[in-house]
Amino acid sequence: MNTIKVPAGIVSALGVTQIIGYGTLYYSFSILAPGMARDLGISLEQVFAVFSVSLFIGGLSAPIIGRHMDRIGAATMMTxxxxxxxxxLALCAWSPSVAVFALAIVLLEVSSGMVQYQAAFATLVESSPRTASRSITYLTLIGGFASTIFWPIAATLTGYLSWREIYLVFAVLNLLVCMPLHYWIMRVGRAGSKLDATRTREVVVGALAPQDRRRGMLLVSFAFSLSGFTLAAILAHMVPMLGAIGVGGAAVVIGSLFGPAQVMSRLVNMVFGKSLSPPALAIVSAGLMVLGVLILGLSGDWLPGALAFAICLGLGSGINSIAQGSLPLYLFGSAGYGAITGRMAAARLAVGAAAPFVFAMAMENLGIATALLVNALLGTLGIAAFVAVAVSTRRAARPE
Structure with missing residues (x-):
């Protein structure tokens, strides 16, 4: 059977735009936040409060963005x-007041939903549904270098430029690098559609029967939301939390293992993960993150335990990104993929936006070890939801 393969150029182009998109719109914020606070005359906590609100509003916009991706094309939406x-980014750099700054940050999160993984995965599904799961793995492998590249870039630039000038540089990158690449992908897709006008459009049929999809959607959204909470809560506090536990100056080194572990998990999955179904991948991902949190909660200031925590969390997070793209395609098919992933992203991002604040309160009132164990319990509920989804797909596949 002939299979249309996604050109390597599209995956590579999306990889470049994901590195820039995540680097300029997400990862660099924590580096630039102290300068923003000083310049605007507000506390660092207030800057991050604005960021949390923007993440929440960005999550609410995800379903709208997803529906428009299905209507006009994901690559067009990315452009x-x-x-x-x-x-x-330019508005943020210019912002003369806290109010304008807050508005710009909110709009920045809305634009993030139009250019980051949700939209990139939908672009790959539109290009070739049957090879999209594999292409998503390749893409997340490339995109995993965003923090590794942009944390040092942002930190270095702060020695020469103000945060406003850095945001102008980032605006130029999005305008002169990302937009042309997204436009090229859009043109390639339209040209392919015209050439294949006489051929029936390739589709992927979901593993869930129509009557099971509503329950499946609720379970998957619930599971990804809890896994997202587990991850977001830890990432927001990782280095200071490790320092408070008592690992001392090794906290930064231990935290830095998270990024390479993410990339390693994606590389391992790319080479050896062909036999794992998307539901199994999601279970492994959630299990690794919960295992990491449990290890840290039980081992305290034991250095090998902290190292195992960072590696397990990174491995789980890396696979989680793949599962977010491949599991909806596997369960619900390629029809309406943008709207489906948009609804799922809304729940995940909304819960994730509250996670840093909730976890900080838990650490303050319950202690770090108890807060970690409660976080692991929530993640375990997510694992159970993923298992329920896997069981339902096996039931649907079983002949009557």
Missing amino acids: LGSALAALT
């Missing part, structure tokens, strides 16, 4: 998103 990202 528009790059333009909006550049404009809002």
Whole structure:
């Protein structure tokens, strides 16, 4: 049977735009936040409060963005998103007041939903549904270098430029690098559609029967939300939390293992993960993150335990990104993929936005070890939801 393969150029181009998109719109914020606070005359906590609100509003916009991706094409949405990202970065750099700054950060998160993984995965599904799961693995492998590249870039630039000038540089990257690449992908897709006009459009049929999809959607959204909470809560406090536990100066080194572990998990999955179904991948991902949190909660200031925690969390997080793209395709098929992933992203991002604050309160009132164990318990509920989804797909596949 002939299979249409996604050109390597599209995956590579999306990889470049994901590195820039996540680097400029997400990872660099924590590096630039102290400068923002000083310049605007507000506390660092207030800057991060604005960021948390923007993440929440960005999550609410995800279903709308997803529906429009299905209507006009994901690559078209990414092209528009790059333009909006550049404009809002420039608006943020210009912002004369806290109110304008807050508005710009909110718009920045909306544009993020138009250019980051949700939209990139939908672009790959539109290009070739049957090879999209494999392409998503390749893409996340490339995108995993965003923090590794942009944390040092942002930190180095702060020695020469103000945060406003850095955001202008980032605006130029989105406008002159990402937007042309997204536009090229859009043109390639339209040209392919015209060439294949006489051929029936390739589709992937979901593993869940129509009557089971509503329950499946609720379970998967619930599971990804809890896994997202587990991860977001830890990442927001990782280095200071490790320091408070008592690992001393090794906290930064231990935290730095998270990024390489993410990339390693994606590389291992790319080479050896062909036999794992997307539901199994999601279970492994959630299990690794919970295992990491449990190890840290039980081992305290034991250095090998802290190292195992960072590695397990990174491995789980790396696979989680793949599962977010491949599991919805596996369960629900390629039809309406943008709207489906948009609804799922809304729940995940909304819960994730509250996670840093909730976990900080838990650490303050319950202690770090208890807060970690409660977080692991929530993640375990997510694992159970993923297991329920896996069981339902096996039941649907079983002949009557």
